Structure formats: structure tokens, C-alpha cells
Amino acid sequence: MVTIREVPLGEYWGPGHSACAGCGPSITIRLILKALRRPTVVVTPTGCMEIVSSSYPQTAWGIPWIHVLFENAAAVASGIEAAYKYMAKKGLLEEKVDVVVIAGDGGTFDIGIQALSGALERWHKFTYICYDNEAYMNTGIQRSSATPKGAATTTSPAGEVIPGKLEYKKNLIEIAVAHHIPYAATGTIAYWSDLMEKVRKSLEADGPAVLHFLAPCPLGWRFDPSQTVKLSRLAVQTRYFPIYEVENEVYKLNVKVAKPLPVEEFLKPQGRFRHLFTPKFKHVIEDIQKNVDGNWKNLLEKCTVEK
Amino acid sequence: MVRRLGLTGNEAIAYAVKQCDVGLVSAYPITPQTIIVERISDYVANGEIDTEFVCVESEHSALSACIGASLTGLRVFTATASQGLALMHEVLYATSGLRCPIVMAVANRALSAPLNIHGDHSDMMGSRDCGWIQIFAENVQEAYDWTIQSFKIAEHPDVQLPVAVNIDGFTLTHCLEDIEVLEKEDVEKFLPPRKPIYRIDPEKPMTFGAWAMPEYYYKFKLQQQEAMENSIKVFKQVADEYGKLTGRNYGVIQSYGLEGSKVAIMALGSTCGTLRHVAKILRETKGLKVGVIKLWLYRPIPEDDFISTVENVETLIVLDRALSPGAVFGPLGSDVASMIVKRNLDFRLLNYTYGLGGDEVSMDLADKLLRLAVKVAEGVKPTSLTGYLREVV
Numbered sequence: 001m002v003t004i005r006e007v008p009l010g011e012y013w014g015p016g017h018s019a020c021a022g023c024g025p026s027i028t029i030r031l032i033l034k035a036l037r038r039p040t041v042v043v044t045p046t047g048c049m050e051i052v053s054s055s056y057p058q059t060a061w062g063i064p065w066i067h068v069l070f071e072n073a074a075a076v077a078s079g080i081e082a083a084y085k086y087m088a089k090k091g092l093l094e095e096k097v098d099v100v101v102i103a104g105d106g107g108t109f110d111i112g113i114q115a116l117s118g119a120l121e122r123w124h125k126f127t128y129i130c131y132d133n134e135a136y137m138n139t140g141i142q143r144s145s146a147t148p149k150g151a152a153t154t155t156s157p158a159g160e161v162i163p164g165k166l167e168y169k170k171n172l173i174e175i176a177v178a179h180h181i182p183y184a185a186t187g188t189i190a191y192w193s194d195l196m197e198k199v200r201k202s203l204e205a206d207g208p209a210v211l212h213f214l215a216p217c218p219l220g221w222r223f224d225p226s227q228t229v230k231l232s233r234l235a236v237q238t239r240y241f242p243i244y245e246v247e248n249e250v251y252k253l254n255v256k257v258a259k260p261l262p263v264e265e266f267l268k269p270q271g272r273f274r275h276l277f278t279p280k281f282k283h284v285i286e287d288i289q290k291n292v293d294g295n296w297k298n299l300l301e302k303c304t305v306e307k
Numbered sequence: 308m309v310r311r312l313g314l315t316g317n318e319a320i321a322y323a324v325k326q327c328d329v330g331l332v333s334a335y336p337i338t339p340q341t342i343i344v345e346r347i348s349d350y351v352a353n354g355e356i357d358t359e360f361v362c363v364e365s366e367h368s369a370l371s372a373c374i375g376a377s378l379t380g381l382r383v384f385t386a387t388a389s390q391g392l393a394l395m396h397e398v399l400y401a402t403s404g405l406r407c408p409i410v411m412a413v414a415n416r417a418l419s420a421p422l423n424i425h426g427d428h429s430d431m432m433g434s435r436d437c438g439w440i441q442i443f444a445e446n447v448q449e450a451y452d453w454t455i456q457s458f459k460i461a462e463h464p465d466v467q468l469p470v471a472v473n474i475d476g477f478t479l480t481h482c483l484e485d486i487e488v489l490e491k492e493d494v495e496k497f498l499p500p501r502k503p504i505y506r507i508d509p510e511k512p513m514t515f516g517a518w519a520m521p522e523y524y525y526k527f528k529l530q531q532q533e534a535m536e537n538s539i540k541v542f543k544q545v546a547d548e549y550g551k552l553t554g555r556n557y558g559v560i561q562s563y564g565l566e567g568s569k570v571a572i573m574a575l576g577s578t579c580g581t582l583r584h585v586a587k588i589l590r591e592t593k594g595l596k597v598g599v600i601k602l603w604l605y606r607p608i609p610e611d612d613f614i615s616t617v618e619n620v621e622t623l624i625v626l627d628r629a630l631s632p633g634a635v636f637g638p639l640g641s642d643v644a645s646m647i648v649k650r651n652l653d654f655r656l657l658n659y660t661y662g663l664g665g666d667e668v669s670m671d672l673a674d675k676l677l678r679l680a681v682k683v684a685e686g687v688k689p690t691s692l693t694g695y696l697r698e699v700v
């Protein structure tokens with residue numbers, strides 16, 4: 001457990017960036033950077049967090065940071081990690097350097113999945129963090145494969161006959177675990193201590209690590225910006241987003257949710273699900289609830305350790 | 308010290324990379340480039356070089372990993388061809404925009420569809436505006452020599468741009484040639500370790516790849532353009548120095564038989580060897596005088612050198628080994644036309660496409676072309692000023 005006293009006071013995510021009020025990804029990054037253990041290079045693909053932090057000639061990054069393109073963050077990180085390996089081999093490196101990717105769900109689940117899979121398989125020692133705001137927010141709220149069923153986005157709109165996105169969310173952690181990596185975990189800002197601990201743990205893992213952090217987006221999810229942390233908590237308390245980790249392929253549930261709230265509690269404050277609260281589309285909420293229950297059951301079966 | 312080795316174009320490039328103290332190679336196999344990657348893998352597996360070889364899952368990732376390593380400060384190499392270069396397309400622009408002095412061999416090959424693994428220049432021409440310095444080698448010796456020189460050109464403080472070394476698929480990649488190679492110590496003296504101006508350094512945290520609003524964007528691009536222009540001077544300096552070391556004199560442009568000739572053929576790459584050979588035969592046996600002009604450096608286009616080379620030329624046939632569907636001229640033809648217009652020169656320009664998908668220029672076809680050139684120079688009207696070489700001569 002990281003206690004509040006242990007959180008470094010230094011800020012590496014500078015004030016003055018142009019993220020929206022209540023931006024979940026921004027809070028996530030601030031916490032991630034406070035959890036780093038030594039000199040670190042961050043790679044971020046194209047997306048909201050890249051845009052809000054790097055408008056030339058300004059930068060919000062207090063540590064070395066690179067953006068190249070949208071789908072290649074894991075590949076760029078591979079090159080940096082391999083370069084440091086080379087420098088260490090040649091005695092050109094005074095201090096070890098960590099390599100961390102901080103990427104959106106589009107850059108991770110969709111267009112960047114190939115580069116991510118390749119980098120994990122090649123066993124580059126780096127941490128890949130996906131801040132998941134469940135859509136392509138930078139380009140104006142389009143669906144991604146991380147967008148949940150029922151959510152209205154600009155490319156999965158809620159229409160007269162179609163109730164928003166029809167498909168369920170992809171399971172990133174399962175994809176990561178299929179590469180037999182030493183560490184994969186979920187997290188979200190309401191559980192900030194757990195999140196920071198996982199960042200640290202991932203860096204200390206003996207191989208590549210993947211972290212999946214749910215990061216509510218007031219603009220894209222359409223909720224009051226003062227409610228970001230509350231939504232993060234509701235996602236967990238409804239079992240919509242379970243907090244767990246997979247260490248050397250052993251699953252452990254980190255946040256037990258003994259008395260789950262109905263998934264409606266998570267959906268209701270969000271404008272993107274508003275259409276589900278009409279008689280015509282109410283059945284979708286039942287589907288979502290069933291899916292949440294099923295996912296939770298499957299996860300519990302895998303969790304041989306409880307915390 | 309001079310040593311001779313029998314190497315194919317691919318092997319010669321891998322051999323050059325081995326001697327250049329390259330920190331990282333990241334690549335993905337594609338015919339006809341594959342052997343470059345295989346040889347480098349062998350060198351690494353046998354401990355002959357310390358290079359980190361990152362064997363990625365696509366060309367897009369290959370060049371992306373190269374960017375990461377280059378920004379970390381390493382000397383970096385990659386190689387590709389055809390579909391691989393096309394898949395890299397957006398990364399090519401990122402490489403030059405981020406001013407990464409990466410060297411890449413391009414084993415020129417046709418683009419699908421239909422699928423065709425043989426040589427032509429469609430791949431590089433499809434990316435000709437990507438901000439890379441582009442060199443075309445004529446033979447295996449040149450492939451080796453240009454690879455070594457390219458690192459020095461790319462890494463020069465006034466340049467800081469990536470370089471593509473083009474070699475014709477199969478004609479050069481797979482042909483065995485007896486070439487001269489340098490000793491490693493000589494290469495080391497010629498090419499000291501890279502000294503990056505900026506690099507990722509936790510001691511001095513910097514942001515790489517920030518985005519730019521209109522008032523800054525064009526300034527970045529103009530700096531790139533300036534570096535491109537600077538590179539011609541650097542290119543010549545490096546070629547001079549290399550010439551002193553090896554006795555092989557390179558430059559931006561090479562011409563043959565322009566003395567006493569008012570007509571010339573111009574092309575890139577291996578075809579120039581065939582053209583020169585046939586031009587020589589015609590000159591010696593028939594007294595027909597046709598010059599042959601070859602650009603070693605295609606980007607930046609060496610405008611001043613071209614203009615002085617064609618000073619006495621009145622008729623020029625430019626050959627393009629890439630189709631530009633719907634355009635009047637092919638890429639090289641258009642470049643030449645623009646130089647002529649800019650300098651207000653008056654001469655007859657023809658532009659033929661040739662060699663698509665491995666349709667090589669035989670000596671017979673070259674002979675027909677050269678005879679046509681002579682006739683056009685004498686005032687005979689050609690059937691067509693443009694078109695596909697095999698069909699028009």
C-alpha cells in the first residue's frame with residue numbers, strides 16, 4: 001500500500017497542459033509519473049494526452065518524452081529499450097533507464113495492437129500503460145474496440161433503431177497474458193494507491209508489463225467534470241471494471257466487491273448511455289448487466305489468490 | 308589496404324553495415340531485400356558485431372523502432388523493399404521530420420497488384436517526397452560504397468537527415484560481383500562514432516515529436532528543406548574523402564560520352580551500366596555518339612550539377628523506372644523538365660517509362676533506344692515523346 005505520505009510531491013506532469021477539466025487520463029498520468037522509480041523515458045502515441053501536453057514550443061513533460069505516430073508507440077519503445085541495452089553492453093550507460101508507454105485505448109486496442117503484441121513477444125523490458133477512456137476522444141468521440149456495448153459515440157450513435165455500440169469491449173489483459181508476460185494489471189484513479197503500486201510493480205517485473213487503467217472522460221462519456229473520480233469508483237463498485245493483477249500468470253483480485261451496485265449506477269450519470277434508459281432500449285442494460293456478471297464470474301474462477 | 312570479395316548486392320550492404328559500427332538494426336524480411344537481414348542476423352548470432360538486432364513484426368514497426376533508437380543516440384540501419392516501403396510510408400515522413408539520420412537500403416521492387424517481386428523504382432518513387440536523401444547505386448561496388456558514405460552524410464551536423472540507398476531488385480541484390488572492400492580500421496577512421504546533437508537524455512529532459520501549429524509547422528519544414536540543400540555540399544565532401552581513401556570517385560552525377568555529343572540518355576541505377584556499355588559499342592563501331600547521364604543523388608536533385616552537365620546537350624531522353632499513371636512525365640522526367648523550365652533552357656526532352664516489374668533493358672533494347680536518340684537529334688520526329696520504352700522504340 002502506498003500511503004499519501006509516500007507520494008512524491010514533485011510534479012512531472014506540468015500544469016498548463018490543455019486537458020479538459022476533470023480529465024481522467026490527465027489525473028492518471030500525474031499519478032503514473034509520481035510512481036516512477038528512476039530516470040524514465042515516456043512514449044505516447046497520437047491522442048488526447050499527446051495533444052494536450054505537447055503544443056510546440058511548450059511541453060507538459062518534465063521527463064524525456066517522445067511522440068512519433070498513432071500505432072507505433074510499442075515499436076518506438078522497443079527501439080529505445082534495445083538502444084539502452086546496447087549502451088549498457090558497451091559501457092555507455094551510467095544509470096539504468098526505464099521505458100514506459102502511455103497510450104490511449106485506440107492506440108492500444110485497435111491500431112496499435114500489432115506493435116504491442118510484437119513488442120511483448122520480443123520481450124522488451126518496458127511497461128505499456130493504456131489509459132482507457134473508451135473511445136477515440138481526440139478526434140471527437142468515435143468508437144474503439146474498448147468502447148462498451150450500448151455507448152453512443154459519433155460512429156456508433158444511438159439512433160432510432162440502433163442503441164449505440166452493439167459489440168462488447170475487448171479484453172486487453174487476456175491478450176497481454178496470452179504473451180506469458182510476467183505482469184499485467186488493471187487499475188483506475190479512484191484506487192490511486194493500488195494504481196501507483198502497480199506502476200512500480202510493473203517496472204520491477206522481469207520482462208514486459210501491461211497496465212490497463214480505466215480513465216473516465218467527462219466530454220466523451222458526458223458527465224459532470226466534478227464526478228470523474230466518482231465514476232472511476234462506480235466502475236469498480238458495479239463490477240463493470242474489476243481491479244486485478246496477473247503476476248506470472250497467477251490471477252489476483254485486488255478490489256473485492258462484496259456487495260456490487262447494479263451496473264445502472266455506473267451507466268446513469270453518463271450521457272453516452274442516456275438512450276438505454278428508454279423503454280425501447282432498456283433490454284440493453286440487462287445485456288450489459290449479464291455481461292458484467294459473466295465476466296466477474298470468469299475472473300473469480302481464474303483468481304486463485306485474493307487480496 | 309584493399310581486399311577483394313565476391314559478394315551480391317545484399318551481402319555487400321550487410322558487409323558494409325558490419326563495418327560501420329551500427330548500434331541497432333531493426334528490419335522485416337521482404338524479397339529481394341531478405342538476404343541483407345539474414346546476413347546481419349548471422350553476424351549478430353556469431354558475435355561478429357555487438358549490434359542490437361530487433362527483429363520486428365512489420366516494416367512499420369521496423370522503422371519506428373529505428374526512430375526510437377536513433378533518438379536515443381545510436382547509429383541505426385534498416386532495409387526494405389516494395390510493399391515494405393509502402394507500409395512504412397507515414398513513418399518515413401516522421402523519420403525525416405524528427406531529423407533521425409537513419410540509413411536504409413531499399414532493394415527496389417515493383418508494387419502490387421499484380422504481385423511482382425522483380426525490380427523497378429515504383430517503391431521509392433511512391434515515397435520520393437518523404438524528406439529522405441535518396442541515392443541510387445549502379446552496381447554492387449557502389450552499393451557497398453554508398454552504404455558506408457551514407458552514414459557520414461546523414462549524421463553530418465548540417466544534414467541530420469535519413470538516407471535511402473537504392474539498389475535494383477535482383478539485378479543488384481542477387482548478382483555476385485567481385486568488389487573491393489575496406490578494412491574495418493579504415494572504415495572506422497572514415498566514419499567515427501556518431502555524435503548526436505540532440506538525444507533522449509534523462510539528465511536533460513526533452514520533448515521529441517511535439518505538434519506544431521501553422522506558424523511553426525512550416526518553419527520546421529523549411530529547416531528540413533534547408534538541410535536537404537546543405538546535404539549536396541556535404542555529399543560532395545564525403546565523396547571526395549571517400550575517393551581519397553578508396554580511389555573510387557563518386558559525386559552527385561556521372562556522365563559518359565558527352566564530349567562531342569548533343570544527345571544523351573539519362574537514368575538511375577543499374578540500367579546505366581547497360582546504357583553506357585551499348586553507347587560505347589555504338590561509338591566505337593558505328594561512330595554514333597550518345598551520352599549517358601546517371602544521377603547518383605536523386606534527392607536532393609543536384610540542379611546545378613545537372614545544368615552544367617547538359618550544357619551542350621540538345622536532345623535528352625529521360626528514362627523512368629516507375630509509372631506515374633495519368634501524369635505527363637514520370638518522376639525523373641518531371642524533375643528534369645522542372646530544372647529546364649526554371650533555367651529557361653531550350654532543348655528537346657523525351658521521357659520513356661521502362662523496366663516495370665523486372666522488364667529489364669537488354670543490350671538489344673538499349674541499342675534501339677540509342678539509335679532512336681541519334682535520329683531524334685538529327686531532326687527525325689519520334690512516334691511519341693512519352694510512353695513505354697519497349698513499345699515506342
Ligand SMILES: Cc1ncc(C[n+]2csc(CCOP(=O)(O)OP(=O)(O)O)c2C)c(N)n1
Pocket residue numbers: 025046047048049070071103104105106107108133135136137138139144
Ligand atoms: C494512422 C492514423 N489514423 C488515424 C489518425 C487520427 N487519430 C488521431 S488520434 C485518434 C484517436 C485516439 O484515440 P485514443 O488512442 O483512444 O486516444 P484518446 O484521444 O482517446 O486519448 C485518431 C483516430 C492518426 N493520427 N493516424
Ligand SMILES: [Mg+2]
Pocket residue numbers: 104105106132133134135136137
Ligand atoms: Mg481513447
